[in-house]
Amino acid sequence: MSTSPSDALTLNAQYFDGRSAKARPVTLTLRGVTLVLRGESVAREDDIATLRVSEPMGAAPRLISYPDGAHCEVRDHAGLARMLRATGFRDDWVVRVQTRWRWALAAVAVTVAIVFAGYRWGLPAASEFIAFRMPDSVLAQLSGGTLEFLDKHLFKPSQLPEPRRKALADAFARMLTHDRSPLRYTLHFRDGVAVGANAMALPDGTIIITDQLVKIAAHDEEVLAVLAHELGHVSRRHGMRMLIQGSIVAFVVSWYIGDVSSIAAGLPTLLLQARYSREHELEADAFGAAMLTANGISPKRLADMLAKLEASHRAKVDESGKDKDHIPPQTESDKARRGSIGDYLASHPATRERIEALKKAQ
C-alpha cells in the first residue's frame, strides 16, 4: 500500500448489508475517491460519488448509504468530519444554517415577524374575507337564542311609551346609509335594568337599545347616532369577524400547545383576542359618522353620546352587567367603562380617543 496522506483517514463503523440485521464491525478508509471497507467477513470498495452521507444531528450516528441498500453507522463524528473534508464534501446549506446559533436566531426573527404579520394583518383580512361570504342563514343561526338569553337574564321589557319607541324607530328607518347599501336590521327596545344605558348589535342585524340610553340622550339625534354606530357593527360584520378570528386563534394555539389541554389553551387565546375590537369600534364610529353626515346630522351627536355614556357608567363603578354569551355583543357601556380605566389590553379604545376621531370626521 502506498502511504498517501489519505491513509490516515480511517475510522471504525458498523456495517449492515440491508438484507439481514446483523451488525458487522468494519473499518472505513478513504483512498482517493474510493471508500474502502474492511471487516471480518466483508470487504467492499466504492466510488464516493455513489455514496450518500446523512446530515449531522448531534450525538446521533451518521449513516453512509450504499446504492444497494447497505449502510454504515458511524459514531466517530470527528473522524468522519475529517474524512468528509478530505473529499471536499460540503453540507447542504440548510444543514449549515440549522447547526449555527446565529442563523437560528435569524430564523427566530423571521418566524416571529411572519407570525406577527399573520396575526396583525393576515388574520383580520382572512376573517373579513370569510365573514362577508357567510350566508345570512349562518349569521341568523349563530345569533339565534342570544336575544332570548339576554331577555331572560339581563333585560326587562321596555318601559318607554309605544309612540316614543315608534317615533325613534321610524326616524332611524328613514335614514339612508351613506353608501346607499340596503341594510337589514331589527331594532329592539329593552329596559336595561342593571346594565343601564347601553346598546348592542348581534351578527344577524339585531340591534338592542336600552330605555336608559334613550333617557340620557338630550336629543333624538343622539339616539340615532348610537344606532348608526351599531349599524356600523352589523354592516361591517364585526361580531362575525370576532367570532372567526377567535376560532382561528383558538384552533392554532390549541394545535400548537397540543399535549396539555385544549381548555388551558383558551387562556392565552383570550388575551390575544382583546386587541381587535379597537379597530372595530373606530370603524363603526366612522360608519356612524358618515351615515349621520349623509342624513344632515352632525357626527358630534355621537361624540356627545359617548361622553354621556362614559359619565353615566363611571357613576356606577361596581356595576358589571356584562354577561358574555358565545357571541360577543358590542355594548356601549362596556367600551366607555373600560376605556376610562386605561387600556393596553382593553378591548375598546379610550372614549376620548374616539371622541377626537369623531371631531375630525366633521
Next chain:
Amino acid sequence: MDDPSGVTQRVGAAPSPFEFTGTGSEYFRIWIVNLALTLITLGIYSASAKVRRLQYFYRNTSLLGNSFDYHGDPMAILKGRLIGVGLLMLYNGAAYWSMALAVTVFLLLIAVMPWLIQRSITFKLFNSSYRGLRLRFNGSVGDAYNVFLGWPVLVVMTFGLLLPLAHQRIKAYQHNHSAYGTAPFNFSADVGSFYVVYFKLLGMILAPVFLIGVTAASYGLFAAMGSGERDPVKLIQNMMQFFVLLAVLYLGLFLIIGPWYAARTQNLVWNHTALGAHRFSSRVRARDLLILYVTNFILIVLTLGLFKPFADIRLARYRLTHMALQPQGNLDEFFAHEQQAVNALGEETANIFDVDISF
C-alpha cells in the same frame, strides 16, 4: 458448544433499554430553521421539515447500540398533506354553502378515513428502519374499516360502553399486523385490561365531579339562588364565579387525568407487545408525566411558544428511556438471523403516502 439453556436465558434476559441522545438546544435550531423555511414557502417546505424532524428523533434513538432511521420521501409527504388540506378545505367550504353539502362531504370523509389511516400506518412503518431492515405493516383495508369505522360506530351506539373494547381492537390491529424483517410483532393485552384502565378513569372523573356537585349544592348554587339576592347582576356575577370555579376545578382534574391516562395506556400497550419472542416493557409513571406536561406548558406559554422543541425532546426522552426490550435469549443472535422479508420494497411503495397535516 451451547451454554446450559438456563444460563443463556438468564444472561439474555437483562432488559435492553431504549436510549435517547437528542438535546433541546440542537433540536431547537433544526426546528426553528425549518419552521422559518416552512413559513417562507407557505407550507411547502413543511414536508422536508417533517422528514428532518423525524430523522432527528429516530437517529437519536438507539437500542443495543444501534440507531433507528427514518426514510420518508418529502414528495410523498407533500402529496399526503395536499390531500389532507384539500379535504379540510372541501369540508369547511361546504359548510359555508349548505348544510346538506357539508353533511355529504362529512360522510364522504368518514368513509375514506379508515383507508387513509391504513395508508398512513403503512407509510410510517415502511419508512422506519433499524439495523438496515424496514418495519412493515400488513393490516388489510377491510380490517381498517372494522376498527376505525365499525367499532367507533358501535361505541357511539352503546353510549361509550364499548370504548375500551374498540381501543383494544385498534391497538391489536396496529400491533398484530406489524413486522420487523420476518419477525412479527404481536399484541397480547386483553379487553379486560383495557376495561380496568377505563373504569379507573371513570372513577377518577366521577369522584371529583361528585365532590364538586356536593360542594356546589351546599355552597355555590344555593348561596347564589337562596341568598335572596335581588339584584340580577349580582346573581349573574355569583353564578359566573361559580362556573369559573367549576371550570378551574375541571381544568385541574383533566391536568391530572390526562397524564395518568397517557401513562397507563402506553404501559398497557407496550407491556403486552412483543417482537417475536422478545417482549417490550414500559415503565412510564403518571406523576412524572404530569410534572413534564405542566412544566412544559408553563414554559411554552412564558416563552411564547419557543420552548416547544425543548418540550418535545423532554417528553420523547422520558417516554423512550422508560421503555426497554426484554429479550428471551440472545438479542444479537436474533438480529443476526433476521432477514429482510421478500418483496418488502415492492410495489406497495408506489401507492403509499402519509396523511397528516401537522408540521
